[in-house]
Amino acid sequence: MHSPAATTTVNGVYFEATDRLQQEDGQISGTGRNPRVKSALPKWRLKRVIEYVNMNIAERVSLADMAGAAGLSRMHFAAQFRIATGQRPHDFLLRCRIEIAQELLAGTNQRIIDIAMAVGFQTQAHFTTVFKRLAGDTPRQWRLKGTRTATALTSRHRPLADHAPRASLGLVALGWEGRAAAQPRHGVTN
Numbered sequence: 318m319h320s321p322a323a324t325t326t327v328n329g330v331y332f333e334a335t336d337r338l339q340q341e342d343g344q345i346s347g348t349g350r351n352p353r354v355k356s357a358l359p360k361w362r363l364k365r366v367i368e369y370v371n372m373n374i375a376e377r378v379s380l381a382d383m384a385g386a387a388g389l390s391r392m393h394f395a396a397q398f399r400i401a402t403g404q405r406p407h408d409f410l411l412r413c414r415i416e417i418a419q420e421l422l423a424g425t426n427q428r429i430i431d432i433a434m435a436v437g438f439q440t441q442a443h444f445t446t447v448f449k450r451l452a453g454d455t456p457r458q459w460r461l462k463g464t465r466t467a468t469a470l471t472s473r474h475r476p477l478a479d480h481a482p483r484a485s486l487g488l489v490a491l492g493w494e495g496r497a498a499a500q501p502r503h504g505v506t507n
Contacts, residue, residue, distance in 0.1 A: 363387075366383050369382065370383070374417060383410075414436040414437050415447060415452060417435075419452065421435065429457060
């Protein structure tokens with residue numbers, strides 16, 4: 318089973334990718350069509366891949382797995398995915414995992430190792446390395462900054478906004494507010 322935070326994050330990435338496709342579709346060349354859009358991963362295939370990632374966020378997910386979910390060869394899938402989303406499939410997977418981890422760090426008291434395992438990392442060291450590369454802080458530093466921010470903003474009666482990734486994904490607009498806090502204290506079931 319997957320967490321609501323996982324569902325929301327991958328749905329946000331799906332909406333970002335479809336927005337990108339629509340923007341590119343609006344930039345049609347003088348020939349009457351945009352060759353980039355034509356070779357991009359179709360929305361229905363992208364949705365299948367995102368659903369697959371969502372259902373398997375805690376598991377080892379390979380390029381072959383994602384390509385299989387899309388019904389394409391690895392090479393064809395990787396090229397179309399990158400055109401559709403602007404990122405490589407592996408980078409997309411890592412981004413999803415880190416954004417879900419950020420939600421869990423901000424909304425739960427789960428141990429960092431438990432969060433690392435819940436989002437598909439085999440070791441806390443690898444999780445910390447990837448987290449710091451993508452988020453700019455270690456998970457512990459990120460959690461501490463988020464706690465201070467939340468405390469300061471709560472005392473002024475403002476919502477937490479500047480340290481959570483929800484705004485960049487449009488998750489608030491999708492109706493998501495703090496669902497990660499409803500997760501069990503020690504582990505997320507997948």
